[in-house]
Amino acid sequence: EISPGFILCDVEQEPCGVGRIFDAQIAIIEYKSIICPGYSAVLHIHAAAVEVQLIKLIVLIDRKTGERTLKYPRFIKQDQVAIARFELSQSGQAICMEPFKRFPQLGRFTLRDEGRTVAVGKVLKIIE
Template identity: 35%
Template sequence: ETGTIKAGMVVVFAPANVTTEVKSVEMHHEQLEAGLPGDNVGFNVKNVSVKDIRRGNVCGDTKNDPPKEAASFKAQVIVMNHPGQIGNGYAPVLDCHTAHIACKFDTLLEKIDRRSGKSVEDLPKFIKSGDAAIVKMIPSKPMCVEPFSDYPPLGRFAVRDMRQTVAVGVIKAVEKTDGKGGKVTKAAEK
């Protein structure tokens, strides 16, 4: 939905931290010069095994705002249908792009008015259905997200619990980390 991809480009997958070169780009089994935003393309990469990358990884250009693992992020969350109260420490599953990862509501920073976006309470003890809040969230496993203002598809999420969507959110800011380890293929070092 954002960005372009061409053969010869050096890309990194986050949060797997795998760097490699794109060998070819194709759409419906036909070779393409480049994939553009909105295109549903397949691409071949050099010397990367299926074990190195997985669903939820984000691929990006190493030279242009490469994707990185999120250590934590701040999001505006709207609680839709949660039967109880949500407090610090709540750790539901977030569905964000194709990632499906538990994230902890680390700190409820402020409760806000849904219409104006103005703060109505700092550091609330809990939030409930109908409330909107700014929340600091910490992923339980490596995850790659981005602010909604920069990359909309990577900056919105659904909060799942009790087999339903209990809240939705928009990411405002991300604290990134370089993650651990990683792999750079020979093709990427040229």
């Protein structure tokens, strides 16, 4: 059975990356409260839409300079940029994705919650 978000690959060529835990750089666009580990949202990446959970915040990034400012922040809020680790909520589920540098179309995503786009981001590294 084929569902939206599935990708067909040539097995002779290098197949598309698959993951369920990944590190990503995210920019919070619109969210009234703070976002901390345990937060769940719907990840929209290429044609797929799956629920993810924020496992941990790795580093806060200064939006203007691009410098890493705070390691392991406890939370992030609107207009902040951070590197974070996410995990797909359903155990055993994996989706096709690639690091943004390698394949931008499969590495760009949005996070949505309650019908609103909360954040945009790019996959930096597939962990598992």
